[in-house]
Amino acid sequence: MHPNPAFRQMPLEHNLAFAATRGFGTLALNGPDGPLLAHVPFVIADDGRHAAFHLVRSNPIARALAEGARPAVLAVTGPQGYVSPDWYGVADQVPTWNYIAVHLRGPLTLVPQDGLKAHLDLLSARYEADLRPKTPWTTDKMDAGALARMMHQIVPVTLEIAQIDGTWKLSQNKPDAVRLSAAAELETAGLAPEAATPAALMRTAGST
Numbered sequence: 001m002h003p004n005p006a007f008r009q010m011p012l013e014h015n016l017a018f019a020a021t022r023g024f025g026t027l028a029l030n031g032p033d034g035p036l037l038a039h040v041p042f043v044i045a046d047d048g049r050h051a052a053f054h055l056v057r058s059n060p061i062a063r064a065l066a067e068g069a070r071p072a073v074l075a076v077t078g079p080q081g082y083v084s085p086d087w088y089g090v091a092d093q094v095p096t097w098n099y100i101a102v103h104l105r106g107p108l109t110l111v112p113q114d115g116l117k118a119h120l121d122l123l124s125a126r127y128e129a130d131l132r133p134k135t136p137w138t139t140d141k142m143d144a145g146a147l148a149r150m151m152h153q154i155v156p157v158t159l160e161i162a163q164i165d166g167t168w169k170l171s172q173n174k175p176d177a178v179r180l181s182a183a184a185e186l187e188t189a190g191l192a193p194e195a196a197t198p199a200a201l202m203r204t205a206g207s208t
Helices: 012-022 061-067 113-131 144-152 177-187 192-205
Strands: 024-031 034-041 050-056 070-083 096-110 154-160 165-169
Touching: 012 024, 012 070, 012 096, 012 165, 024 096, 034 050, 034 061, 050 061, 050 113, 061 096, 061 154, 070 177, 096 192, 113 144, 113 154, 113 165, 144 154, 154 177, 177 192
Parallel strands: none
Antiparallel strands: 024 034, 024 070, 050 154, 070 096, 096 154, 096 165
């Protein structure tokens, strides 16, 4: 997380909602030989206290959890883009990178295997809903034997959300006119489409 308080003002519930909407992150915990990472889709419980996902049974993180709960972090990143110092319209600026990132921290544990199907149904329902009017896919469409074999290859995991940290680095440390000038240039720079999102957010971010 960026240490500048100007980028750390977003309320906890806003950070959590961002993570829930994004729904994909990088899971990390310490292993015996260094950090262990996994890239996972997830769903956050309605009460905001847990994030649920699954891992391949052979994943080193899953094997580490067989020994008990471990402290972990789920890093969720969002829109991002390079900001050229020329775009500010004032002298003595330097290049920077604007971005959004939310970290969810807490104990990570394996869930009993009998909770796996409910988790998979919840996960698929969450993302199939985004594809409407397509008829949602469900596990009921699978042969029971094939589903059982596939489910045997993965394990359900839950992260208790004990801490939420967010960085919304959108040039809030610049005067309004300077920040808006950079936003306008970022929008018209012909970069990847995702760059338009931080530009729009920069327009609404308050300066300090």
